[in-house]
Amino acid sequence: xxxxxxxxxxxxxxxxxxxxxxxxxxxxxxxxxxxxxxxxxxxxxxxxxxxxxxxxxxxxxxxxxxxxxxxxxxxxxxxxxxxxxxxxxxxxxxxxxxxxxxxxxxxxxxxxxxxxxxxxxxxxxxxxxxxxxxxxxxxxxxxxxxxxxxxxxxxxxxxxxxxxxxxxxxxxxxxxxxxxxxxxxxxxxxxxxxxxxxxxxxxxxxxxxxxxxxxxxxxxxxxxxxxxxxxxxxxxxxxxxxxxxxx
Ligand code: 5RP
Numbered sequence: 001x002x003x004x005x006x007x008x009x010x011x012x013x014x015x016x017x018x019x020x021x022x023x024x025x026x027x028x029x030x031x032x033x034x035x036x037x038x039x040x041x042x043x044x045x046x047x048x049x050x051x052x053x054x055x056x057x058x059x060x061x062x063x064x065x066x067x068x069x070x071x072x073x074x075x076x077x078x079x080x081x082x083x084x085x086x087x088x089x090x091x092x093x094x095x096x097x098x099x100x101x102x103x104x105x106x107x108x109x110x111x112x113x114x115x116x117x118x119x120x121x122x123x124x125x126x127x128x129x130x131x132x133x134x135x136x137x138x139x140x141x142x143x144x145x146x147x148x149x150x151x152x153x154x155x156x157x158x159x160x161x162x163x164x165x166x167x168x169x170x171x172x173x174x175x176x177x178x179x180x181x182x183x184x185x186x187x188x189x190x191x192x193x194x195x196x197x198x199x200x201x202x203x204x205x206x207x208x209x210x211x212x213x214x215x216x217x218x219x220x221x222x223x224x225x226x227x228x229x230x231x232x233x234x235x236x237x238x239x240x241x242x243x244x245x246x247x
Contacts, residue, residue, distance in 0.1 A: 018219060023087070032085055092130045111213075129219065140208040151201060164179060
């Protein structure tokens with residue numbers, strides 16, 4: 001069984017292991033989407049050492065800055081209608097490989113990038129493996145600032161408990177200039193259904209449930225990294241490393 005509380009340094013090592021595994025999938029002349037977050041920052045670090053010829057399409061301003069600083073070629077979704085693969089992180093990964101994202105508030109652009117991609121590769125440390133979505137995280141929902149309270153009330157009627165995300169000195173603003181409501185739904189039994197229902201609420205821009213979108217989940221852990229493509233592989237890894245929900 002794994003230890004119950006890994007330290008920050010240990011989790012960082014697991015993130016790096018995942019980042020190395022995911023960066024391996026980048027080939028020469030590809031167009032590669034990059035999501036956002038600390039794990040993606042590690043991916044950029046690995047790529048900076050390798051300097052591949054690929055063009056990188058960042059999902060956030062922060063990732064764009066990191067790519068430019070690392071000397072990587074940067075493109076945009078306007079220039080590239082199709083992306084070969086996208087590498088992104090996640091906040092929760094269920095046994096079905098459904099994802100909860102948006103801890104950094106970049107999930108709208110990340111979802112658009114993923115939808116434009118031939119393949120979605122998710123890099124996570126093993127603390128992100130959960131028995132069901134909603135186990136630890138609320139669902140981040142990007143909403144228009146206009147009428148956000150009313151949008152929150154509509155989300156409440158869907159069974160959620162919304163809370164406005166705060167930034168420095170006021171509501172957190174996404175790269176799109178919108179607010180984020182973090183909405184607790186408890187255990188999410190049918191992620192695909194909830195994803196659609198949230199997005200049907202007027203005022204909602206996009207939510208952080210990514211159901212059925214991940215092709216490969218590269219999980220970093222104490223022994224290196226493991227690529228998962230199915231529920232069975234998820235189960236085998238968790239059996240080997242110990243219960244993830246206790247981390
Ligand atoms: C940002 C995201 C990130 O991918 C997610 O929050 C994971 O971040 P990290 O790699 O820092 O744990 O969805 O909107």
